[in-house]
Amino acid sequence: MASVVQPTHPQLAVSAAIFRDGKVLLTRRARSPAKGFYSLPGGRVEFGESLHQALKREVDEETGLDIAIAGLAGWREVLPAAPGAGHYLIMSFAARWVAREPSLNDELDDYRWISPSALASLTDLKLTGGLEEVIQSAARLIGP
Numbered sequence: 734m735a736s737v738v739q740p741t742h743p744q745l746a747v748s749a750a751i752f753r754d755g756k757v758l759l760t761r762r763a764r765s766p767a768k769g770f771y772s773l774p775g776g777r778v779e780f781g782e783s784l785h786q787a788l789k790r791e792v793d794e795e796t797g798l799d800i801a802i803a804g805l806a807g808w809r810e811v812l813p814a815a816p817g818a819g820h821y822l823i824m825s826f827a828a829r830w831v832a833r834e835p836s837l838n839d840e841l842d843d844y845r846w847i848s849p850s851a852l853a854s855l856t857d858l859k860l861t862g863g864l865e866e867v868i869q870s871a872a873r874l875i876g877p
Contacts, residue, residue, distance in 0.1 A: 743810075743820040747788040748775030750871035751800055753830035756846040757868055759858075760796065763842035766811075766819060772861040773825065773868075774798075774841070788826055796844070797836035800828040806871035809863045827871035 750773055751758040759771040774795040778787040785802055792800050804827055811821040835844050847855070849872045852865045 740819070743822050745778045746776055746821050746823045747778060747784055747791060748773035748823055748825045748867075749788055749792050749800060749802075749828045750806055750825060750868050751792070751796075751798060751828045751830050752872070752875045753846060756848050757871070758796070758798075758830075758835070759845050759847050759860075759864075760837070760841045761843040763840055766821075767861050770859045770861045771843075771845070772864060775823070775825075776840075784824055784826075788828070792828070795838050795841055797833050798830060799832040801831050803827040803829060803871075804874045806874055807867045809867065811862075825867045825871065827874035829875065 758774065760774050761771050762768050774792050775788065776791040776795070778784060782790070788802060789800065792798055806825045806827045808825060809823045811819070811823065813820050837844060845858075849868050852860070852868060
């Protein structure tokens, strides 16, 4: 089996804090990076794609959801923690659910709609670093 060759430069990625009825969608990664952690759906931006195009494509591929993007909620840089690990710059957007029910692809193995105010008390879920801050910022963009 061939080993995966990691890029030698940072990778640009997008993620979406998708709100529906006052709750945000958390998805659990089924494989690396962040296998077993709950986070926001998203992924790498392809060459020639705008951030919004990439976000809508990634959300559709991973969850099957149709969304309306509200705005940029924040960003996060993930530095390589070990040899061979990736370096990512993740642009996180606030979005509203528009249509369809979640239908996960093989990159994800669970999802939950969670109230942003309940995030701090979710001690039974492993959350990716910085997730709470991005969701709180996105919730401010979405409004009541």
